[in-house]
Amino acid sequence: MSVEVHIRQGFRGFDLDVRFEAPVGLTVLFGSSGSGKTSVINAVAGLSKPKKSRVVVNDAVLSDSAAGVWVPTHQRSLGYVFQEGRLFPHMSVRKNLMYGNGLAKARPEVASFDQVVDILGIAALLERRPSELSGGEKQRVAIGRALLARPKLILADEPLAALDEPRKAEILPYFERLRDEFSLPILYVTHSIAEVARLATTVVALKEGKVDRVGTAAEVLSDPSFTPMGPRAVGAVLEAVVAQHHEDGLTELSANGVALMLPEVGHPTGHKVRVRVAAHDVILSREAPKGLSALNIVEGKVHSVRSGGGPGAIVSVDTKAGRILARITRRSAAALELSEGVRCYAVMKSVSVAPQDIGTR
């Protein structure tokens, strides 16, 4: 089960040449606006026809310009979740959900109607019209509609971009379930690092129409040279397991044996989670700090120190819990004599990790 994509298209002053393979799970096409990510997903959907393309989903060739193959959109067995929902205004939620389902009777269902309604919590909305739904509700119905269309590939184009923060937090877990509970390849376009950190099995980072880098979320995000949204958005992803819920409201995670204390995590003990630790929330110390209010102190070794033109530097520290990125000033880096191979301690306040930066994996 995998997706193979190769798109080439010359626009005025902009060449798109994107080639990647996406394994099972959720592949994020990440990039700033103008990086070509929407062009890629629309070519995969068949909504736009690039000059050269080869798209293969689980051995089914959807397009191959060299062989003259171009399967029209409606025969591509897709489930596409758009940014604006695009629900049919003249149909009830129920009819919207069943629209694609009834058109593809020959393919097996990915999930039953009842299952989808249950997972997305939309049982109370079934007889309503899209105009009577909130933004978050619309997006849940849109996910359901895509899932019920018996898809072999799920596409999502910035599905959270039109929502406010609380609604984003409401919808994110549904994509995690989509990723974890169905063995469907998902292609997900976003420009949000937070969504990459939570959702991506594989990250395909695009830059000016080319693939900039490919890897797992942890690999790509822990690379200190990867600062597409500026140094403020840098943060590593740690993979951990929920170890224990403490009575004082803290949750203890175990990241490869290293205990991390975080504010209450809404997952049961034993649940695998991923935590994004923003680089500007990490303090470094050369000696084991004492008398500090921060609960998480992890020992490690400096892997690299990168500084740009500004006063800041990003230090990547290899710890037993995984690679942690810290954004400190160049002055501090010099004062602490931080350089490759130096032992140090990364200090993280428990409360600095926002709940939406903790996801399942």
Add this chain to the structure above:
Amino acid sequence: MTEWLGPQEWAAVGLSLKVAFWAMLGAVVPGVLVAYALARWDFFGKQIVNVLVHLPLVLPPVATGYLLLVTFGTQGLIGGALKEIGVVFAFRWTGAALAAAVMAFPLLVRSIRLSIEAIDPKLEQAAATLGASRLMVFFTVTVPLMLPGLLAGMVLAFAKAMGEFGATITFVSNIPGQTRTLPSAIYAFLQVPGGETAAMRLVVVSIIVAAGALILSEVLARRIARKVGQA
């Protein structure tokens, strides 16, 4: 009521309703197709089609009627061919319906085209990603969403067909019981001394029919708008 209008007057009213109904019905399918093509497709000669469709709106109706007579008359290019298979328009009520349909066509197309252009093509794209073929998209998304415009266009076309005079009288003349529609009858009554009262009665009938059509379309439009969700 039967005494209120004479048999000739009743005939005119009945004929007008029949002519307008068939004119509207006959124009709907080509109207939708042309409106869709103008709204959604780019093709060679689009502007020419656009002008041709709108021509009856700006041309003197008598000119349109004459052109119809030339093409659809029994000696005409199309009319001659149709006569071979037994279809005759000239000086028949069917000719009146054809003239009314041609005159109403631009109004119908304009109304439908506007409502198609108001439909977000992204909805049609979404339907395609869910597995709907072009035809399926058209019937399950485009048509339901353009219903308000289609209905408004049909009412307009019906009203226009009821009132059509110039092209009709030129093409099919003013034969009582055959091609004497309401406007033709009013005109005829006004030509004879003492015909004013009869003409006035038919004017009142015209007002009732026109107002009825408008009210009906309002009610239907509101119902459809509610159904479509106006989102």
